[in-house]
Every structure is written in C-alpha cells, then in structure tokens.
Amino acid sequence: MSRWAIWLPLGLFLAFFALFASGLLKPDDRVIASKMVGKPIPAFTLPAAASDRPALSSADLATGKPRLLNIFASWCVPCAAEAPQLMALKQAGAEIDAVAIRDARADVDQFLGRWGNPYARIGLDARSSLQIAMGSSGVPETFVIDGKGTIVHQHIGDIRAEDVPTILEKLKEAGR
C-alpha cells in the first residue's frame, strides 16, 4: 500500500466524524409540517364529544375569525400536560375548538372536568378519519386556522409554555 492509502481510512472516518458532530450540534428541527398547511380544511361533520359542548363541523371553523383546532384524546397523557397552556391561550383571547380522537363521551367529560375545558366546540372523531385527512399523525396536535377555514400552521406534540407566544403570533398573523 502506498503511504497515503494507509491514512485514507482515518481521513474518511474524520469526515464522518465531522458529519456526526454537525448533526448532533444543529438545533433539533425534526418537525415535519403537514402537507395540509396552506390548504382549506377538509369538509367534515362530527358528533359532539362532550355533554356540555356543541358538535363540530367544517363550517364552524370558517367564521371569519381565526381559531385554534386542538386534536386531543382523554386517554392521552401529553394532552393533559398541555391543558394549562390551552387555558392560557384561551385567556389570551384565542378561540379554541377541539377534536377528540377515538374517545367516549363519559371519558371526555371526566377529562375536561379534571383538566379544564378551554374549548368552544368539540367533535368526536371515533375512527381518526378526520385526523388522517388533516395530515395529523398523533395526539396532541394543534392547528391554526384562519377565518376562511385555511390551515396556516400546525403544532405537533404538546404545547409547552414557551410555545404559547408563537401560537398567539400565528393566530394574529392569520387574522390580518
């Protein structure tokens, strides 16, 4: 073997090392936005998921005023964790509707009784069909929808306290 070929493996490894290090150091932005962002929400009509809130249909989301659509489930632990943030969003003036995924009315009532109810309307998506149509892959997720019923932003995962300003900002943008 020639002199340089001997050092070739080490060189290759150093290149990989640099790649790995850059991969580790870059900020984590593994969120994959739904293809639905920028598109109108699919037409749907869902039955009511809770006893004290009306049902939800696509028409309710195109009222001229931007709204949040929260996708949650009573059996989902992160959904309970994000409940205070949803309350905070509501207090900041956001109007929030929700879709409960694969849920039962008694469970939803109990969940809302325990963690608070920031929602105006709650639809029951018993077979995740709307969830799939919305391009959402899990619970919880939160969509920002403008007054014309177009999805302008998708938040994947639970809303943390630090996410609240971003979502309010998106809501404000959607209102312009």
Next chain:
Amino acid sequence: MIAEAGLAALWLAAALAFLQLGLVWFGLTTDKPELLASVRPVAVAQGVLTALSFALLVTLFLRSDMSVALVATNSHSAKPWLYKFAGTWGNHEGSMLLWVMVMGIAGMAVALFERALRRDTHMATLGAQAMISLGFYAFLLFSSNPFARVNPAPPDGQGLNPLLQDPGLAFHPPTLYLGYVGLSVAFSFAVGALLTRNVDAVFARAMRPWILAAWILLTLGITAGSYWAYYELGWGGWWFWDPVENASLMPWLAATALLHSVTVLATRDALRAWTIMLAVVAFSMSMVGTFLVRSGILTSVHAFAVDPERGTFILGLLALYIGGALALFGWRIGTVREGAQFELVSRETMLVVNNLLLSVILGLVLIGTLYPLMTEAFGHKVSVGPPYFDRIAGPVALALVIAMAAGPLTRWRKDQARAVAGRLLVPAIVLLLAFAVVSVLAWGRIGVLPFLGLVIAAGVAVGSVAPLWKRNLRRTPLFTYGMVIAHLGCAVSLAGMAADSAFTVEKLVAARPGGVIETAGWKVRFDAITPIAGDNWTALQGDMTASRGSGSPIDIHPQARFFTAPPTNTTEAALLTRWDGQLYVVLGQEADDGRWQVRIWWKPFVTLIWLGGMMIALGGTLSLLGRERRGWLQKLRRRSAVAAA
C-alpha cells in the same frame, strides 16, 4: 440494597479495567513480567463482576422494584415474568449494561481460553479490550446509570413498549449484542497485533475462532430480528432498511469480509494489512450503529433511547477508539512485512473479490443510511428507503453470491482459468435451466431483481455443494461442510427473498363476520369477532378458518390488541406455515358498517429467508467446531508424542 450492590459491582469492574490497562501498559513497556502475570486474573474478575452487576439488574426487574427509576419507567408489576426478565434490556441503560457485560465476558474468555497467541500480543489484546471497556463503563456510570433510585417510589411502573412484549425480545437483542460486541475481540486483537508488530498466519489462526463466534451470533441475531419484525409489526415485510437494521447489517458485512480475509491470512499469510483494517472496521461499525441508534441523529422506529447528550458521549468514544485505532493503523502498518503474493487465478483472488464486493455493499448501505444526514447538513430533508437500497445494493449482492459459488471451486495460490470454468460447468448449466424455467413461468410478470435472484439462487445452490463433488465425504473435514452449508444457506435465503418479492399475493378487503375471502388458492372464512383478555392486554380476535383446495380448514386467530400500560394498539398477525409458503393474516379496524379490514398475504417460500439465515449460522458453527476440534486433536497428538518420547 440490590441496586447499590449492582452499582458497586459496576464501579469495581471499571476499576479493574483501569488496573488491567495499567498492568499491560507497564508490563510491556518497562519489562516487568511479574506485572503481566496478574493481567489474566484481573480480566476474569472483571468479567465476573459485570455479569454480577447485570444479574442484579435482572433481579430488580424480576422483583418489580419500582424504587429503581429504570424499572419504574420500563416495567410494570402486571407484566408476565418473561417480559420483566427480557425488559431488563428493552431500554437504553439496561441494554448498555448488557453491552458492557458482553464486553467483560468476552475479555474474560480471551484471558481464559486464548492459548495460541504470542504472549505479548495476547497481553496487548487484553489491554486494548480493557481500554474499550473503560469508555463504556464511563458512559454507563456518568450518563446512563441503570441503578439510579427514584424517590418517592411510584406505586407502579409505566410498562414496556408493547411491540417489545414478545418472546422475540428474550432472544433477539442478547444474541445480536453477543455478536455486535463480540466483534470487540477482533478489534482488540487488531490493536494488539499492531502494538506488538505481530501479524502473521499464527496470529490469524488465533483470531479466527473469535471472529467466527461473533459472526455466528450476529447472523442468528439478524435472522431472528428479521423474523420478529416480520410477524410482530404486521406489515408483511421482513426487512425495512431502517437505520437500526442497517446498523446491524453493516457490522455483519464487515465481519463476513473479515472472516474470509482472515482465512486467507491464516492459510496463505497474505492480505495482512487488509485483515487488520477489517477487524478495526467491523467493531467500528458496531459502535457507529450504536451511536446512530442512541443519539437520535437519524429517525428510526427503533430509536428508543434518543438523547443528544448521550450522543455526544458516544461520539467522543467513537473518536477515541475508531480514530485511535485508525491512527495506530496508519502509524504501524508500514512496519508489518508484506504478506505472501498470489497469482491472478487463485482462491486468494476470489476471496479478494468477495471482500471488495462486501465492502462495496457496506459502503452503499453506509451512504444510504447517512445520506439524510448529509443532505440535512446542506438544508434538504430526504429519506432514503427500500427503492435505493434494493436497486443499488441488490445487483452487487447478486454478483457477490456468484463469486461466492465460484470461490471454493478455485485452488489456493495458482489455478488454471480453464479448470475453474470446467468445475463451474454444472452450476452454469443449472443456472441456464433455471433461467429457462423461470422465463416460461414468469417472464415479464416479475421484476428484474427477483427474476435474477431466482435464477442465480438455483445455480449458486448447486455451485455451493460442488466442492463436495468427487470427495470422500467421510474424510471431508467438518469446516468444509460448514462452508458448504453456509454458502448453500445464502442461496436458500436468496431464493426466499426473490420468491417473496416476485410471487407474494396481497389482498385487503372489508369483510363481515360470516363472509369468505378467497385469495391465491386459499379460502379464509371469517366466523366471528371475540373479545379476549391477556395478562396486561385485551384484544379483539378474529375467529377465522383457512383452507386450501380440499384440505381441512385450520383455525387462525389474528388479533388487534390493546395494551393497558402504556396504552398502545398492536396487531398480532396470524401465520399459517406450509411447505411452500406462509399465509399471513392481519385484522385491521372496524368500519362504520360493521365490516372489518382484513389484510391477507400469501407469501410463497418466504420461510426460506430465515431457514437460509439459520443454515448460514449452522455452517459457521460447524466450521468453528471443525477448526477447534482439529486444534485439540493436534494438541493431543503432540502431547502423546511427547509422552512417547
């Protein structure tokens, strides 16, 4: 107390590794042989302590001691005992402790059983093994302590990922780890050889059984993992080119190349530098795989322990060990004498071809796996899936399989091209016959790769057993049988892969209880849906009967399971194995009108894939036994000769 004892054992083992490294270092550099005398006992004690530490963690899991954070987050008191047991390594910390234990035990085995190696090389090898272990001890103790307590203890645990709740978990990860981490021995041998400038045929013969043992276990682990994914995920596929699967395939490819090049070194004293390089690469691939899985740098279904901080730690270990070994290689390999030369037409050349093709596949898989990372560095997000790997690595793999059949039919050192062609005549005729048969049966209806796969598998199967042609079968050494069976296993596995992708029939229907689904000659009658309950899950079970032709109907029960802790849905496919394939039935969701999604696959000869994998491992085992037995016999003969004199 148990947790504290486990942690103490781990600290003690780490201290012993440090001592072992020091003893070797000063023993070899200061010419104090009395220091070296205690290296082997220390290595043995270290292995015993890691095993003790691991056994104590297993005990904690079996007792469901929820005051230990790891048990609380990964186990549940209602779990069947098998999964409490196997759950020990179904998480990051536990599996790293398994890693460290395998490394400790491998070091112990090298200390106890290695007799053929020159003493200074043996000691340097044990020093290198201790050096690698130290990094992983530090990783466990400083960033992934499996014995950490949680206060106050939760009333019960969070449970194990239900996908892992399968007997496969008890077998697949430990086997894979034994292979994965067993390759560390080859790495340490290489470092030891470089440090003591001792690379020759004797060294290769000493190193070969260790490589072979790790390679057998790796083969078994991958085969088992593939079958597990096949029946547990319910997707009907057996290999997904997922980063984690690739992470186990890459060390296997390197180890397979190493296994063949070390044979050249042992038999002909050629390919010295290349063999050392491969020994370094094989375990490096194990470490890179671990890094990829645990750093979260790539997205994968297996990413159960994603944590950038841990990633940084492992990256540091990679830099230290791989970088260090490669630097040592560059610095020292020039001082290793060049090995023996060989002619162009020779077994050596065929094995070089084998090595090059394996390395090409390894490179392609590595690039495919890391490609998303590379493009992400430039701001694009892509995902690389089966189309890339199948199309790019597939043809090279087919070429490799052909070379595999031709290699054993070529003589060592020097052969005549005409003679080799003559020996390949019969396999070539079979290949042409297979071409004719497959053309008649399926021309234009199946893809090019599956077509070639079927044809080549037939020719190569015959070529693989050709080395036994005209030999006295009773006097043929066991390791020759091993090679023949392993090579035949490759052909069998290839035939299964090709048949599966060429002839699988898939049917997705919405069926009502009482209905009959017909596909690929099978009649599946859907009788009813019954709810059933297991230890920690409930399920909706489809009661179905399947029959083919005039055969009697057989009950099958696919399930849609719901696990309570943590709440997750899984599908349990129903598998019906026949000699010519498998019927694979998955129960999906209920539609609004009372019909159920039922997905049925008929997969002709799919089981050959894993049968082939097991034959490869069996061949390796026979080869290992054959070589070792020959070693024992020689030793016995020498002893009796000494006694007679």
